[in-house]
């Protein structure tokens with residue numbers, strides 16, 4: 001339904017409603033008053049007639065009655081008249097025969113009278129209060145009804161004309177409005193189709209004109225925006241083309257192509273920034289490539305060294321293994337996934353029996369290994385019969401770098417050297433030992449010859465013989481102790497660490513060393529606490545360290561001494577903050593300051609060729625390190641002092657072992 005039709009129908013509906021109400025009110029008011037007037041007039045006419053005929057009724061003058069009725073009926077409105085006496089007898093009547101024939105029924109109101117288009121009413125004929133009959137009268141309502149019908153016709157005609165005018169005006173108004181709307185619609189369609197140059201006709205100053213103006217303004221603004229957008233689009237397209245060139249350069253750079261010249265680096269817009277960033281990217285790609293080459297070279301170098309190298313990241317995962325590590329741990333790695341942690345490596349190694357030296361709870365050992373960062377190097381026994389010296393270092397930002405060196409051959413040759421050195425010591429001690437053994441042997445010889453002489457003389461004194469025999473037994477015991485100790489000392493190291501009492505080792509080494517010093521004017525004093533002190537290691541090798549220190553002290557005293565008696569002193573402080581400390585003092589004049597920091601280097605010696613090997617202190621250093629201890633040297637008044645500190649293993653551990 002069009003807007004125009006809706007306008008016309010809407011206005012017509014309003015008009016119809018208003019007209020209907022007006023006509024209803026008009027008809028009601030008009031019809032009511034006309035009917036009332038007619039009714040009142042009928043009553044008045046009946047009363048006048050009753051008065052007029054009262055005398056004739058009293059006199060029963062029927063002729064007069066008839067003449068009066070006839071006269072009265074000349075009025076067009078009266079339909080009939082009838083006069084009755086008090087008994088109801090008709091004295092005279094006249095008018096419409098049909099009305100007279102019908103039975104009389106008085107109408108109470110105009111509405112009942114409308115049924116037969118006649119007002120039927122009766123009035124009494126009374127004179128001075130006496131009833132002389134009554135008048136029945138019929139008055140036609142045709143004139144009133146005609147009037148009402150006429151009024152209705154006029155009302156309807158006015159309503160029709162009004163509605164027609166309203167319809168015409170509505171149509172004209174609708175046409176006017178829809179005409180403007182038509183232009184608006186056409187304009188909007190044009191805008192929607194992209195024709196922003198189109199202008200909507202603006203007529204007048206009403207809301208539609210304002211709306212049309214708004215549309216025009218909107219189209220103007222859109223046209224401007226479109227022009228701006230088109231311009232920006234062109235700029236973007238131009239930039240896109242430059243960006244594509246730079247992206248192309250980036251692609252070629254990332255493919256590793258050389259000699260790429262990046263354009264537009266001098267521009268001061270985003271393209272310029274991008275171009276300059278691309279140049280930085282090119283440089284960093286070059287740097288990355290160089291770093292990769294460098295990394296490859298490093299990996300190759302790491303792969304070529306004999307030492308095993310493995311790097312674990314901050315989370316404990318292995319991020320680099322060199323070839324030596326992979327070779328040595330082939331069996332363990334074969335059982336591990338591609339990515340593994342140091343803990344998993346140690347656990348799998350233990351499970352496969354690769355760490356035969358581990359005693360006690362393996363988890364404790366693994367935790368101890370993981371916590372070993374930046375601590376002293378440690379020798380680890382590896383199956384079947386290898387020894388690796390491992391160093392674990394924590395590097396900030398990388399993780400744990402673990403290196404392991406196969407020192408099996410080195411340790412074998414060290415042990416051979418120790419053995420050779422011991423044999424040399426034994427050789428050096430031979431004179432002293434011979435002297436030492438000669439004493440008990442001399443005593444035994446003397447005692448036995450005295451006994452023989454006595455028996456030959458026939459003097460058998462059991463107490464005397466018993467005393468001599470006991471003496472011989474004691475001396476034999478002493479000789480066997482010396483031989484026993486030498487046998488122990490001559491034993492080969494077996495590489496098994498176990499707890500031993502430091503105090504006992506010091507006392508027995510002192511006894512042995514004294515035999516060596518016997519022939520020289522050098523005394524060996526011992527000042528150690530009375531309590532035992534347990535350390536972990538191979539006692540025989542530790543004693544060799546002490547003997548080596550004694551030998552060096554002896555050499556220093558012999559070389560630098562003033563000819564007077566020399567002195568060597570064993571002192572010990574047990575249970576100090578660093579564990580148990582052993583000090584070996586001598587009066588040999590001390591160590592030259594210039595060589596103090598070279599003492600423990602292998603093959604460093606100040607002794608003449610053939611006498612010194614320069615290995616004694618370096619081997620001692622390794623031995624003490626293996627016992628998780630430290631050895632150091634310093635000068636004291638009149639000589640040197642070597643200090644060994646070893647961690648305590650506690651009496652409980654030692655007893656358990």
Ligand code: ADP
Pocket residue numbers: 548552553556586588590591592599604605606607611612613614615616617618640
């Ligand atoms: P060697 O005894 O075969 O020379 P060492 O390693 O035992 O080898 O000793 C290295 C050097 O340390 C010796 O040559 C000596 O110069 C010096 N040295 C060792 N102990 C002492 C000491 N008690 N007094 C002075 N110098 C010493």
